[in-house]
Amino acid sequence: MPDVKVEKIRDDPELYIIRVDDDRIRYFEATWSIPEGITYNAYLMKLDGATVLFDLSKREYTDLFMEALGKLVDPKEITHVVIHHTEPDHTGALPAFLEANGYKAKLIGTSFAKRFLEGFYGEKVVENFHTIKDGEEMSIGGKTFRFITVPWLHWPDTMITYVVEEGLIFSCDAGGGYGIPERIDDSDEEVVQRYLPHVTKYIVTIIGHYHKYIVQNIKKLRNLGIIDDARMILPGHGLIWRKNPARIFEHYEAVGAGKATKGKVLVLYDSMYGFVERRMEIVLDELRKNGLNPVVYRFTDKEAPAVSDILGEVPDSEAIIIGASTFEADIHPRIRYTLFELLDKANYEKPVLIVGAYGWGGVAGRKIETLIARSKFDHVDTVEGRGMLRKEDEERLREAVRKLISWIS
Numbered sequence: 001m002p003d004v005k006v007e008k009i010r011d012d013p014e015l016y017i018i019r020v021d022d023d024r025i026r027y028f029e030a031t032w033s034i035p036e037g038i039t040y041n042a043y044l045m046k047l048d049g050a051t052v053l054f055d056l057s058k059r060e061y062t063d064l065f066m067e068a069l070g071k072l073v074d075p076k077e078i079t080h081v082v083i084h085h086t087e088p089d090h091t092g093a094l095p096a097f098l099e100a101n102g103y104k105a106k107l108i109g110t111s112f113a114k115r116f117l118e119g120f121y122g123e124k125v126v127e128n129f130h131t132i133k134d135g136e137e138m139s140i141g142g143k144t145f146r147f148i149t150v151p152w153l154h155w156p157d158t159m160i161t162y163v164v165e166e167g168l169i170f171s172c173d174a175g176g177g178y179g180i181p182e183r184i185d186d187s188d189e190e191v192v193q194r195y196l197p198h199v200t201k202y203i204v205t206i207i208g209h210y211h212k213y214i215v216q217n218i219k220k221l222r223n224l225g226i227i228d229d230a231r232m233i234l235p236g237h238g239l240i241w242r243k244n245p246a247r248i249f250e251h252y253e254a255v256g257a258g259k260a261t262k263g264k265v266l267v268l269y270d271s272m273y274g275f276v277e278r279r280m281e282i283v284l285d286e287l288r289k290n291g292l293n294p295v296v297y298r299f300t301d302k303e304a305p306a307v308s309d310i311l312g313e314v315p316d317s318e319a320i321i322i323g324a325s326t327f328e329a330d331i332h333p334r335i336r337y338t339l340f341e342l343l344d345k346a347n348y349e350k351p352v353l354i355v356g357a358y359g360w361g362g363v364a365g366r367k368i369e370t371l372i373a374r375s376k377f378d379h380v381d382t383v384e385g386r387g388m389l390r391k392e393d394e395e396r397l398r399e400a401v402r403k404l405i406s407w408i409s
């Protein structure tokens with residue numbers, strides 16, 4: 001059952017989180033399998049003569065959200081609504097909110113945000129909209145709100161808010177992750193450790209297509225000095241970072257840069273009748289013999305892992321091994337789709353070994369090579385064979401795995 005958590009984050013100025021915990025969702029953006037769920041975080045700040053709402057929630061949870069908000073404040077008293085980005089998981093409740101607010105609140109966002117809101121919800125919602133310029137400061141309720149654009153994290157309209165006197169960064173989707181953590185913040189290390197893999201998966205699936213902007217925009221914030229000075233980072237999804245605010249951006253940078261975990265090799269393959277699988281058993285044996293730690297995902301007639309989970313494993317892998325059967329003169333469809341997403345969203349300078357099996361004419365290996373050649377991945381070798389694994393194939397496979405290992409060691 002979706003739930004809403006309302007907690008006070010600070011007394012002065014009074015700051016609350018209104019967190020809708022969505023455990024009903026199965027496929028974020030109708031694509032990414034997230035059995036771990038997701039949260040939509042909105043924040044409310046009460047100041048002298050002003051009440052500011054930062055983002056809202058998804059349309060299907062409008063009633064939950066409005067009820068929780070109503071317990072903190074009469075919606076009519078909200079003077080400003082900061083729209084960090086317009087994706088409907090944060091703005092779906094906006095039309096209902098504005099009705100309840102009597103259209104009194106000033107909306108604050110980028111020029112893109114204004115255009116997109118008008119497109120999604122009509123002209124009336126943007127009647128009282130203030131378009132910010134990058135770096136613009138506004139004094140609201142005695143505090144200085146600085147608005148900084150961070151385009152393509154992960155929409156063109158994205159911005160963050162820095163509350164200067166308090167060192168608070170409302171960071172929008174940047175700094176967010178999937179999952180419904182038991183806590184609202186990073187105070188419990190066990191909660192953080194369980195949550196971080198969901199952050200990596202979120203980064204790759206949601207921002208991966210634009211991953212160069214992760215590094216670029218975080219650099220921009222660093223150069224402005226606000227990451228070092230931040231006392232709290234409050235993202236649109238997942239945990240608030242206040243014990244160690246810099247940590248979440250360090251994690252984002254590490255994922256953006258594809259920082260590898262020593263010995264981790266991602267192994268993914270399909271196998272309809274076991275011919276590719278037999279080859280992959282040799283591959284895995286050779287990897288383990290050499291002290292490496294393979295993480296395996298396989299598509300068979302009994303298993304179909306989520307592509308979103310596979311993508312989440314790429315950034316910190318040292319190397320990737322792809323096994324594919326030839327299927328109707330192409331790459332097996334499961335691997336074809338996985339590769340399509342992998343090359344789009346998790347395109348890193350990492351070595352790749354290709355393993356294949358075919359019935360009458362091998363095509364998958366060559367097609368994967370062609371795709372890899374257009375990416376940042378480095379092609380190490382391709383070992384493809386017809387039907388059953390033979391002694392000489394086994395030798396070739398072991399040799400190719402050792403070649404891959406020498407590449408990373």
Ligand SMILES: Cc1cc2nc3c(=O)[nH]c(=O)nc-3n(C[C@H](O)[C@H](O)[C@H](O)COP(=O)(O)O)c2cc1C
Nearest residue numbers: 271272273274275276325327328329358359360361
């Ligand atoms: C639906 C289907 C389509 C196939 N298409 C081709 C093909 O176009 N070319 C080919 O050489 N083999 C083809 N094969 C044969 C497989 O590539 C071959 O049996 C391979 O060894 C399968 O490995 P696996 O059992 O690990 O999936 C096809 C097999 C199936 C079931």
